[in-house]
Amino acid sequence: MGDIQFTDLERQQARIRKALDSAIARVLDHGHYIMGPEVAELEERLCEFTGAKYCVSCASGTDALLMPLMAWELKPEDMVFVPPFTFFATAEMPALLGAQIRFVDIDPQTFNMRADTLESAIQAAAGDRNIRGAVIPVDLFGQPCRYEDILPIAKKYGLRVLEDAAQAFGSTRFDKHACNLGADAAATSFFPVKPLGCYGDGGAIFTNNEELAEKLRSIRVHGKGLDKYDNVRLGVNGRLDTLQAAILLAKMEVFPEEIASRNCVARWYAEFLGQSQDMQLPTVDEGNTSVWAQYCVLLPPGARDRVVEHMKKAAIPVNIYYPKPIHMLEAFAHLAHRAEDFPVALEISRRILALPMRPYLEKHEVEYIASILIDAVNKSGK
């Protein structure tokens, strides 16, 4: 058995190396490194893929969260509701703009934000006062939230919705694509190991609102007006590189097949790990398809340290997403939360383990990883 990597981009690259080489060569030949023709072409392709009307590519998934919040002119007294179990940037960007962060506990099956806990959090935060702000549901580990439940709650309280689809690009809910599920805007990331990744940082924002799309294009280039020396608002340098756009165009050619392969890997894991009663395996919510950004199992309480040790000894790379829920991170210490304030996020952060997941894993590798994991879990109980 060769070395198993957590995510190996080498096998993907071997498959599409020729297309990548010629895409990169084309950019070197035309030399438009900033906002070259590949950027507009990619945005068009991403619109076709998702069904969203407008796509504004940008420099990272983090910028894709920041820029819509800037466009909405978030103010310090505004409240932004986020799950405590996500990558830091989901809470970091609204906090950076000075908004008050309110956490909403997650669903124990999908790990996504729930509509009922969202409504309780809004009521606890606002009472009968009118509030302004936004909700940022996260499509964690590859599958969408239940937007048909979340959107009406946000609307009822006058809050905007920004879908954080950084881990779920390519997934669907009731046959509609992530990034086009009814939110006011959606953000995704093309960080190399996301389901659709480039070879550096990159991201994109989606919306069906023309005015917002125009504002985002301005914010992307320092708040440009008619030209970049006519600044009409504050913005950022948030452009996607032409080279990264060219790489993404080449990768999009194999992306649908890669999604199918990831689903195949997930089915193999379920088949082999299903023999053990001691783990909770990930499920796909009814109405969803997943792109399996991660394949995460829940271990028996207290077992994780020993299981991780065992996996390391067997040279199987595993990861923990996320070891600390955001309400317990030092950066949010000023909110003075107790660990138990969000009990589901806390419990899951203590028991979760991510296994190697990528389209190019082979069945015998999945079987091997599963057998070592089952063995590790059995031993950890004794």
Ligand SMILES: *Cc1c(COP(=O)(O)O)cnc(C)c1O
């Ligand atoms: C990766 C990620 C981001 C940030 O994306 P970058 O491209 O790394 O800036 C935001 N939210 C979630 C949920 C992510 O997984």
